[in-house]
Amino acid sequence: MQQPLVAVSTDVRQFDNYTWHAAPQQYIEAAIAGAGVFPLLVPSFGDRLDFDELLSSVDGVMVTGSKSNVHPSLYGGDPSEANGPYDPARDSTTLPLIRKAIERGVPLLAICRGIQELNVALGGTLGTEIQEREGSLDHRAPVSENQDERFGIHQTISIKPGTCLAGVFGAGDIKVNSLHRQAIDRLG
Known part of the structure; x- marks a missing residue:
């Protein structure tokens, strides 16, 4: 049996005077060790990528968690520094990738920030700084x-x-x- 190929979202980070496209190791390790799949890291270049071609080549998509938050301008929220950090390159990649994966029936696993991206991609909104809401657990x-x-x-x-x-x-x-620190507010 051929090892399934799974597209994995990446964050854009600045480090050592380079721009990096990377994913946290715990997600990649879980994909390999827990699910037995081959993770293919997808750079965050937005509409410069051919999502149809990518989705024709993979068996699934995993949208990972991240320290960054979905930019509030994408769901009508407040884009203040307090709600950051943001990763607009990731947003411009994951949101259309999620929509295309759903449209094409490609299996999708959304984790942490990925679930928030999924909700925004489907027209929903997010609540920010949920740890400050009365009666909410601190999920940080x-x-x-x-x-x-x-x-x-x-x-x-x-x-x-x-x-x-x-x-x-x-x-x-x-x-x-x-x-x-973000959670689904209005379900998409």
Whole structure:
């Protein structure tokens, strides 16, 4: 059996006087070790990329998490510095890629920022700085140099019987990690 090829979103970062297109290792490692797929990093060049050609060549798309947030101008929000950092090159790539993947029926896994991108791509909005909302949990990563601590499993979610997720994990409570400052506001 041929190893499935999965397109993976990238962030744009400045480092050592270069512009880099990269994805966090934990997502790439999970793709390889957990799912057994070959991750193909997709540079964030927006409409300079032929998404139809890309999607004809891959078995799926994974839109990863990131430290950056979806730019509020894409969903009618407040583009203040407090809601950053932003990655407009990533936004210009992931949003059309998500729409094309859905249109073509290509399997899509959206994680963390990826879920927020998915909602915006489908016309939804995001709430920012959710840790400041009355009654909301603080979903930000604990301050630590240790990645295992930062990404540790520490929140409980309830999976309802009869849902798609219950078909994978079973119904009931499970522990997850959840690291973000934005969340879905109006569902797309």
